[in-house]
Amino acid sequence: MYPDHTPHRAVEVHRPAPIPSPVVHSAPVVPVQPSTVPTVASVVLPDGRVVTGYAIDAVRPEPVTAKPAVSRTAVNVALGGVGFLAVCGGLLLLTSFVAALTAFIGQLIILAAVVFGGWIAVQVLSGSGHKGGTTVNIRRAVIKRNHFHG
Numbered sequence: 645m646y647p648d649h650t651p652h653r654a655v656e657v658h659r660p661a662p663i664p665s666p667v668v669h670s671a672p673v674v675p676v677q678p679s680t681v682p683t684v685a686s687v688v689l690p691d692g693r694v695v696t697g698y699a700i701d702a703v704r705p706e707p708v709t710a711k712p713a714v715s716r717t718a719v720n721v722a723l724g725g726v727g728f729l730a731v732c733g734g735l736l737l738l739t740s741f742v743a744a745l746t747a748f749i750g751q752l753i754i755l756a757a758v759v760f761g762g763w764i765a766v767q768v769l770s771g772s773g774h775k776g777g778t779t780v781n782i783r784r785a786v787i788k789r790n791h792f793h794g
Contacts, residue, residue, distance in 0.1 A: 686696045 684696060684698060686694055688694050
């Protein structure tokens with residue numbers, strides 16, 4: 645079993661011990677007399693035989709409580725309330741949408757004014773480009789205006 649170069653080892657065999665079964669003590673059965681003697685009923689069958697036995701009350705289920713009827717008026721009022729709330733919510737959303745759209749259009753107008761105004765400012769204040777037009781000598785104009793002739 646082992647190769648020649650390994651030492652032999654002693655093998656211990658463990659055998660499981662059975663577990664003793666528990667001792668079951670049965671409780672003594674004590675007959676109990678009913679507190680009252682049930683009534684005995686006899687029934688005569690159609691063929692003439694008589695059957696005798698104890699009358700057992702049938703188990704009756706608890707009565708089911710009837711659900712109160714819901715009036716059509718109450719249903720209509722509830723549905724009308726739900727519809728009214730839906731319409732109010734829709735109008736609130738519509739109002740918010742219109743306000744947002746108005747603000748957006750106003751911002752677009754302001755943006756166009758800024759861009760167009762900037763373009764005009766660049767055209768007016770640019771030093772390069774077209775040099776045409778009338779050049780006015782301010783000193784002569786002031787002198788002419790004040791009637792100083794030199």
